[in-house]
Amino acid sequence: MNYFSSDFKLGILGGGQLGKMLLYETRKYDIYTCVMDPAEDAPCRIACNEFLTGDLMDFDAVYEFGKKVDVLTFEIENVNVAALDKLEKEGIKVYPSPATLKTIQNKAKQKLFYVDHEISTAPFTRFAYTSEIGTALKNESIRFPFVWKSAQFGYDGRGVKVIRTHSDLEGLPNVECITEEMIPFKNELAVIVARNSKGEVATYPVVEMEFHPTANQVEYVICPARIDAAVAEKARHIALRVSEAYRHVGLLAVEMFQTQNDNILVNEVAPRPHNSGHYSIEASYTNQFEQHLRAILGLPLGNTDSKVGGIMVNLTGEEGYTGKVNYQNIEDIMKMDGVTPHIYGKKETRPFRKMGHVTIVNKDIAKAREIAEKVKNTIKVVS
Structure with a gap:
């Protein structure tokens, strides 16, 4: 099938920042895109060919949207699986599959899935x-x-x-x-696995995640993870086992714990581009969004290696601020070497809402981490 400058239509359920960043890649390849999101001012609206407002959990809305496209994907798991299942039965290609999504949507079912497939979990x-x-x-x-x-x-x-x-x-x-x-772990790690519709598989390097102590959100993603090579190889191997068990098409972000004795326990997965892969936009040969596109269209997978060390800093709304967003001191971080802000296009901020991220690239990952700390302490998302 000819995807480029053609009548082919790619449908994306969800119009948030992940969809917006995926659209950077569809525009690069001139792939026609249709997006549906419940919010009229969703970030994707400015970059897709067609934008529709609709409830992602409503059967009819999802089904009618899906009938308009050739391939359907999603940037958020909270979508109506019954509608996806019917669309797939009627010949619409849905990636990842409704069967995969149905298991992942429910954390209890997801945990039982790991037990059934003898994958270590807490x-x-x-x-x-x-x-x-x-x-x-x-x-x-x-x-x-x-x-x-x-x-x-x-x-x-x-x-x-x-x-x-x-x-x-x-x-x-x-x-x-x-x-x-409660697992007494050394590190929280993640590995993104890409699998295309022809069965080709590739993994990104293991990343290390540092979380906000109260919001339970990722503050920093560090690539490569500062762990022993043997532990990194174990994490990638387990991520591949998880991917094989799900038989997904697209990206699968596998979040894991590294225990005190260096065992790897799978925490949970996300079947889409993921916060843990945002560093790849600047640091990798093939960023995660292009890779997801390649995978769901059955195109050859790109090189997952890093060109340089990368760190991602989440930009979230400051506590005590709700209203029209203001990115305070953004000019100061733009003066720093290797620093690139990404603003998601959400006009209203609130405490801990994801409003953007900043990537820091440097050949020395320790130096990149120092700059990341400075970025975090400088830029403020206020109203």
């Missing part, structure tokens, strides 16, 4: 409702501390909470959930 307990946790604590089938995770609709730190006392359970939604044992 010990967990599944609950139909959060209210059942009190009984489990009373019966000592689980113990403090643990991590509570909503089974569905959690993202960017939402739907996740560390529970140390009974009072920490107060106010949590009474929904299907899991509790995970």
Whole structure:
């Protein structure tokens, strides 16, 4: 099929920053794109060929949108899988597949998937409702501390909470959930695996993630991870096992824990371009967004090697500020060598909302980390 300067249409469900960055690549190749998002002012609106507003969880909206395109992908997991399933049965190519997405959408099902495929993950307990946790604590089938995770609709730190006392359970939604044992880990790592529709597979280097202590959001992504080569090879091997188990097409970001004794435990996955791969826009031969496009169209996969060390700093809304966004001191970081800001196009800021990111490239990863700290302390997302 001719994808370039042709009648081919690529559909993208979700019009946020991931879709916007994917559109950089479709515009480079002159691929016609249709995007649907519930927000009329979604970041994707300015860069696609057709933009439609619609509820991503509504069967009819997703189904009718999908019938307009030749290949359908998504930049967010919270979409109507039943509609995707029907579209796939009717001949629309949906990547990753509805079957893959259905498992990944639910954290309880995702964890059981790892158990079934003998992939190491943190010990967990599944609950139909959060209210059942009190009984489990009373019966000592689980113990403090643990991590509570909503089974569905959690993202960017939402739907996740560390529970140390009974009072920490107060106010949590009474929904299907899991509790995970607290893992004393050395590092949180991630590996992005690309798999195209012809079965070709490639992995990006292992990255190290540093998280905000209260928001549970990634603050820094460091590539390459500052870990032993043997541990990095183990992480890539496990990521490939996870990819093979899902048989996905597109990108799969595999998030992992490196334990104190250097075991690797899979935390969770995302079947799309991911925050842990944003460094690749400046640092890799083939960035993750171009790679996702290549994969879902069955094109040859690109070189995943890094040209240079890269660090990504998330730009999130400062606490105490809600309203029209202002990127304070952005000119100061633009004076720094190897620093590139990416602004997502969201007009309103609020505490911890992802508003952009900054990449820092340097041959010396230690120097890049120093600059990243300076960037984080300089630029402020306020209103």
